Amino acid sequence: MAFGDLVKRHLIDTRPLGVVAYRRIWLGQAVSHIGVGVTVVAVGQQVFEITQSSLHVGLLGLANLIPLIVFGLWGGAVADAVDRRKLLIVGSLIAWAATLFILVQSLLGLDNVYLIFLAVAINSTGFAITGPTRGAIIPRILEPELVPAANALNSLVFSLGAVVGPMVGAVLLGHGGFAGAYAVDAVLFAGSLYAALRLPSLPPLGEVSRPGARAVAEGLKFVVRSPVLLMSFVVDIIAMVFAMPRALFPEMTAERFGGSLDALGWMTAAMAIGSVAGALFSGWVGRVRRQGVALSVVIAVWGLAVAAAGLSHELWLVVLFMAIGGVADVISSVWRQSILQLYAPDEMRGRLQGAFMVVVAGGPRLGELRAGATATAFGMTGAWVGGGLACAVTVLVVGLSVAGFRNYRAR
Template identity: 85%
Template sequence: MAFGELVKRHLVDTRPLGVPEYRRIWLGQAVSHVGVGVTVVAVGQQVWELTHSSFWVGLLGMANLIPLVVFGLWGGAVADAVDRRKLLLVGSVIAWAATLFILVQALLGLNNVYLIFAAVALNATGFAITGPTRGAIIPRILDRELVPAANALNSLVYSMGAVAGPMIGAVVLASGGFAAAYSVDALLFAGSLYAALRLPSLPPLGDVTRPGARAVLEGLSFIVRSPVLLMSFVVDIIAMVFAMPRALFPELTADRFGGSMFALGWITSALAIGSVAGALFSGWVGRVSRQGVALVVVIAVWGLAVAAAGLAHDLWLVVAFMAVGGVADVISSVWRQSILQLYAPDEMRGRMQGAFMVVVAGGPRLGDLRAGATATALGVTGAWVGGGIACAVIVVVVGLSVAGFRNYRAR
């Protein structure tokens, strides 16, 4: 096989960008994710400067998590019952209003941490509505065979934002302050809003269930009764709870690299760097049909890569192994998202995406709790390495024990 053909087969599949509606969504996300990364850095730094407490900075995670859980499930149920374009617009306006709110408090110099938390919670509410809705829209505007490629492209822009946004945010904060940073996010968010405005009408298909507790419970019941869907959630929870080492980054940096901010920056960015590389070379991902077994394999690789990083004492090795973990993580995300979007009927897709958001948001935070608690008892190396090994072993045992998931082939 010629080198050019080999590269073409393995580079990210860009065919979904040929569909104008998806291309606008993708470009809007590419722009707005950078702004989100800028705000993430700015919010954390502003809360730190107001309180000088890492505990308060950590509480920002809870301000995000609670709305994501509550409105993620509810937003998914609504996405199955109304025009998804209109709902995406509503969620986008809520998120944009939150960004403008946090910008105004910085311009006025209010210096009130509770206002910042309120803005973060409001922004998370908007994201909890737009996330499931956008995920449910993808299979409506693309052919089925292009859905895995679209998810890889989505992961690519998310990861690039996670790398570029914080770096740009640090520069803007140093030169212009908090208001300048929030202004960047407010301006870049217009890309997502424009993409939503240009979508065609997307009314619900199939049976429509009135949004509410009953609709949410129907969605959760559908997951429990579908071994393939249920296991796609279970293996991700295993990966995040047992092997996510994020809470241990500062302690590892202090123990092995003298507390260097340079080292902390590289370790923190390593996962996203790996995710960018994995998404860029994801052209082969859509050609894998045994996605159940494939998910088990890549999550086991994730766990082992994390464990290896915890054993490394050279910075470049820690970063390299965590980047390998990032590659495995982004491939896992593409397959899990594709299973959800294609396995479930359209009238369930919003609720499936809502549940997916809850798992994606909650798993890493439970992993932070697990890592911090076990580090207290076992030390940073024991918590980091032990979690990675436990993830690899448990995901193989659990993932391969369910025949429906083990034998699942993408349709």
């Protein structure tokens, strides 16, 4: 095989960008995710400066998690019953309002950690609505064979934002303070809102279930009765709860790198750097058939990479190992999302995307809480390294012990 053909087989598939509606969503996310990355690094640093506590930084995860669970499941049920374009616009406006709120508290110099928690919770509510809605929209505007490629492209823009955003955030914190960082996020979010406004009408298809507890329960039952879907959720929870070290970044920066904001920016962006590389060369991912075994293995690689980063005292090594973890994470996310989107009928996609988003977005928040709490008990290094090792061992034991998941082959 010629070198050019080999590269083409492994480079990311860009065919979904030929669909105008998807291209707008993709470009809107590419812009707005930079702002999100700016705010992620700014919020964690502001809370740490106010409290000098990694536990409080970890509590940001709890402020994110509760709205994600409540409104993620409810938002997914609503997405199966209403025009998904309108719902995406509503959720986007809620998230934008939260960004403006956190900007105002910074401009007023309130330095109140509880107001920051409130702003984060409101933003999480908006995300809990837009996440499952956007995920349910993708199979409606693309042919089925393009869905895995679209998920890889989504991972790419998310990861690029997570690389560029924290770097920009570190610069803004040094020159414009917290208010400057939040203002940039507020401006860039307009890209995502514009994309939602330009979507065509997307009314529900098939049988419509009234949004509520019964509709949510139907979606959860569907997952529980599908061993492959259920285990794809379980292994992701193991990865994020056991091994996500993000709440420990400010403390490691202070202990090992003299409190350098540049070091904080690099650490925050490291995982996303690997995700960008993994997404760019994801052409082979769709050709893997034994995805149950493959998911278990790549998540174990993620845990070991995190543990290695926690043992490193050179910044470049921390960045390298977290980037390796990012490669593993983006590969697993493409498989999990594609399985879910193509397995579910359209009238269930919103609810299943809601459950998926609760796991994907809620897991890291629980991981932040776990990291902050265990750091208080066992120290930063113990919490970081121990979590990574526990992830690697647990995911291999659990993932490979369930026959249906172990033997699962993608259609």
